[in-house]
Amino acid sequence: MSAPMPRTSALSRLLTGAVVAVGAALAATTALVPLPATAGPAVREAQVRDLPTGDGRAAGVADRVLSGGVLRAEESIAVGDVRLTMRGDGDLVLTRASAVVWRTATTTPGAHAAVTPAGDLQVVTGGDVLWSAGAASPGARLVVKDHARVYLISTAGASVWSTPTPAAPKVPAVVTLPLPAPLPRPQLPGAGGTRPDGEGERVHRTALRDRPAYADPAGDAAVAARAARASGRTADAVLLEKAAGRGTARWLGPADDTTRVRAYAQAAAAARATPVFVTYAIPDRDCGSHSSGGITTPDGYRAWVDAVAAGIAGSRAVVVVEPDALLHLDRCGDSTERLDLLRYSVGAYAGAGAEVYLDAASSNSFGWSTRHLTDIAQRLRAAGVDRAAGFAVNTSNFQTSAHEVAYGTYVSTLLGGAAFVVDTSRNGNGPLAGPTGTVWCNPEGRALGHPPRATGTGPHVADLWLKTPGRSDGACNGGPAAGRFWEAYLLGLSARAGW
Numbered sequence: 001m002s003a004p005m006p007r008t009s010a011l012s013r014l015l016t017g018a019v020v021a022v023g024a025a026l027a028a029t030t031a032l033v034p035l036p037a038t039a040g041p042a043v044r045e046a047q048v049r050d051l052p053t054g055d056g057r058a059a060g061v062a063d064r065v066l067s068g069g070v071l072r073a074e075e076s077i078a079v080g081d082v083r084l085t086m087r088g089d090g091d092l093v094l095t096r097a098s099a100v101v102w103r104t105a106t107t108t109p110g111a112h113a114a115v116t117p118a119g120d121l122q123v124v125t126g127g128d129v130l131w132s133a134g135a136a137s138p139g140a141r142l143v144v145k146d147h148a149r150v151y152l153i154s155t156a157g158a159s160v161w162s163t164p165t166p167a168a169p170k171v172p173a174v175v176t177l178p179l180p181a182p183l184p185r186p187q188l189p190g191a192g193g194t195r196p197d198g199e200g201e202r203v204h205r206t207a208l209r210d211r212p213a214y215a216d217p218a219g220d221a222a223v224a225a226r227a228a229r230a231s232g233r234t235a236d237a238v239l240l241e242k243a244a245g246r247g248t249a250r251w252l253g254p255a256d257d258t259t260r261v262r263a264y265a266q267a268a269a270a271a272r273a274t275p276v277f278v279t280y281a282i283p284d285r286d287c288g289s290h291s292s293g294g295i296t297t298p299d300g301y302r303a304w305v306d307a308v309a310a311g312i313a314g315s316r317a318v319v320v321v322e323p324d325a326l327l328h329l330d331r332c333g334d335s336t337e338r339l340d341l342l343r344y345s346v347g348a349y350a351g352a353g354a355e356v357y358l359d360a361a362s363s364n365s366f367g368w369s370t371r372h373l374t375d376i377a378q379r380l381r382a383a384g385v386d387r388a389a390g391f392a393v394n395t396s397n398f399q400t401s402a403h404e405v406a407y408g409t410y411v412s413t414l415l416g417g418a419a420f421v422v423d424t425s426r427n428g429n430g431p432l433a434g435p436t437g438t439v440w441c442n443p444e445g446r447a448l449g450h451p452p453r454a455t456g457t458g459p460h461v462a463d464l465w466l467k468t469p470g471r472s473d474g475a476c477n478g479g480p481a482a483g484r485f486w487e488a489y490l491l492g493l494s495a496r497a498g499w
Contacts, residue, residue, distance in 0.1 A: 065142040071113040080146045086113045090130070092123050094163060096148040098496060099432055099445030101166040104131040115142045119160065121152055135161040166433070179409070180370065182416040183377055204419045206389070206461040207316045207355055209454040213247025213276045213464060214268035220470050220485040221248075239494040240487070246451045248425070248465040249276040249320065251483075252308055254295050261311025268315070275317045278395070278466055279308060279349075282322045282341060284333035290441070290474025290482040301341055309348040319354045320421070320466055321345050321388075323395040326379045327361040342383035350387055357421055358383050360391040362399045363407035364431065364438055373407075377414035390419035390459070396467040397423065398431040398438070398446055405460050412459040424449030425465035428497050442477040442489065447496035469493055 063079040065071060071092075076085035081097045090111040094102040104123050111125040119137030123130045133152060137160040140152045152161040216222065225240035250264055261277070268275035281304055285294030295301040312319065325342060329335045342358065349356045358380055366372040380391055391411065394404045401424055408420040428447030431438035448469060454462050470490030472479035479486055 063144050065113075065115045067115055067119070067139045067141055068117050069115050069142075073110055073112065077142075077144050079144055082144055082146055082148050084142075084144045084150055086111075086123075090123070090125070092131070094144070094148065094150055095445070096166065097429075097445065098492075099429070099443075101148045102150070102163040106130040115140065115152075119152065119154070121161065133161045179413045180373075183374070183381070183414050204459055204461050206419070206421075206454050207274050207318060208452075208462045208464075209456070211272055211274045211316075212454075213249075213318075213452040214264075214271060214273035215245055215247045216250065216264075216267070219244065219248060220468060221490060224470075224485070224487050224490070236491060239491050242494045242497065243448060243469050243490055246465060247273060247276065248452075248468050249278045251278045251280050251468065254281045254293070254304065256308065258307045258311040261308050265312055265315035265317055268317075275312070275315055276320075276464060276466075277308075277312065277317055278320045279305075279322055279345065282325050282338065284328075284338075285322075286324060287328050287332035290476070298337055298341060302344055305341075305345050305348050309352040309354075312349065312354050313352040315353070317354045318357070318421075318462075318464070319349045320357045320359060320392045320395065320464075321349070323359045323392075323466075324361065325359060326376065326383060327359075327365055329379055339379075339382050343387075346384035346388045350389075356388040357390055357392040357419075358385050358388055359395050360393050360408075360411060360420070362394045362397040363403045364397065364399050368407075373410055374414060377411050380411070380415065380418075385415060385418060388418075390421070390461070391415075392421045392423065392464075392466065394423040394427060396426075396473070397440070398427050398429075398443065400427055400430040401450060401463070408460060409458070417459055419459050419461045421462045421464050421466075422460065423466040424452070424463040425467040425469050426493060428493075439477070441473040442479040442486075444477065444492075445496070446493060447498065448493045449497075451499070 062077050065077060071077070071084075071086040073086055073088040073090075076083050078084070082095070084092070084094050086092055088109060090106045090108040092104040092106065092113050093100055106123045108125045108130055111123050111130055114122050114124050116122060117138060119140035120135045121133040121142055123132075135152050137152065137154040139155040140160055142150065143153055144150050148166045150163045151159045154160050221240050221244035225237050225244045228234075228237035228240055252261065264277075265275045280291075281293075281295050281301065283294050283296060283298065283301055286292050295304055321342060322345070325338060329338060346356050346358065360376055360380055366376050385391055391408070393408045393411075399407075401422055404422045404427070408422065412418050412420055425448065426446050427449040429445060432443035432445060433439070434443075450463050452462070452464050468485075470485050470487060470493070472482055472484050472486045472489070474482040479489065
């Protein structure tokens with residue numbers, strides 16, 4: 001084994017190789033200094049001083065790599081909140097405000113990025129080229145720009161290669177939508193969190209106003225926080241405790257029975273808190289995707305619902321029923337039977353005294369045409385929403401609260417004023433735009449949203465953390481299997497939270 005190469009700073013190597021004249025604006029000498037050792041723990045940055053007159057940049061982090069220069073593991077160049085980092089796992093990644101906008105997707109730890117004298121950008125390990133921009137312009141330099149693109153610039157000042165234009169976030173335009181007239185409503189007895197009062201006026205109430213959502217001391221974040229403190233990882237412990245101190249939902253699957261549900265509800269009562277449950281066991285769950293599973297037969301599912309209802313009886317629990325079951329209504333299984341099972345669930349849980357919300361997907365799921373919004377309202381009605389407290393939006397999703405409240409308000413109006421709750425567990429930074437739409441599975445750069453609370457405003461009765469922060473969406477974007485706890489992801493969510 002050869003001796004390890006000394007760890008020199010990124011910027012001291014920027015001048016390695018051929019230095020090419022790039023025009024009068026850069027004719028003055030640029031002095032490069034390493035970042036002080038006290039700066040950021042994860043990524044070392046290039047710094048610049050004594051910039052040429054007219055360069056337009058203040059002294060700070062370098063925004064370029066000259067011909068022959070390299071970026072080694074955990075080194076980066078940046079301008080503003082746009083950063084190009086050579087990660088320790090071998091991936092060269094461009095981010096804007098911590099959100100990934102481009103990457104090489106290379107996966108060899110210890111690899112480095114090089115701007116070759118021949119004018120190409122490569123990711124290299126040993127003698128192997130793992131990725132190449134495919135450019136050839138001798139003397140070209142690499143520059144990162146504040147509009148979230150990276151360029152190879154020739155000695156003549158022309159771009160010879162660049163990363164693609166970042167996708168713009170795809171969010172619904174909701175501010176100009178007029179509220180609709182309510183759909184015809186069948187004369188069914190109401191139950192849950194909304195009641196008629198006087199001349200058609202709706203009065204909204206929720207158990208969460210008196211008792212907040214239960215924060216389980218045996219939950220993922222709490223257990224991880226204690227372990228972090230015990231091992232001396234104080235900074236991580238603080239971030240994990242930030243999430244652990246907030247009430248989150250307890251997801252119920254086929255393995256959960258009356259005894260388990262009752263024990264959780266009793267623990268919440270002892271803490272003078274409201275137990276929040278999400279049921280997730282319907283046949284053909286997730287249509288065979290990352291979270292596939294569920295109970296295999298309708299009769300088995302009804303028996304499971306009865307067992308859950310027995311466990312929550314008398315606890316004044318909040319229950320969100322079967323995320324994505326209505327979104328996937330026509331995608332797999334028997335839609336008529338699924339609606340029957342959802343109605344059965346609503347009746348059983350409401351009969352046990354619970355505050356029940358049917359899942360209504362998110363503002364990004366159905367679209368914002370009148371037809372699409374009417375479609376989800378009709379599905380909710382067919383599933384028994386008129387016997388429930390109302391519906392839930394944004395479950396396990398990342399859409400902003402502003403858009404979800406607008407979406408929920410519109411659907412509520414179609415349903416004659418039904419109450420709704422918003423999952424804010426991971427929507428602090430909104431969704432991440434991808435090449436074909438928003439990234440739904442473990443997107444990078446997301447943040448915890450507003451902590452759970454009773455809102456006390458209109459039909460929007462509460463913000464809840466329905467998705468357990470830190471639980472993976474599936475084996476995608478570096479995450480473990482769906483439902484598994486992923487501490488690194490939770491640390492990022494917590495660090496980026498705006499509170």
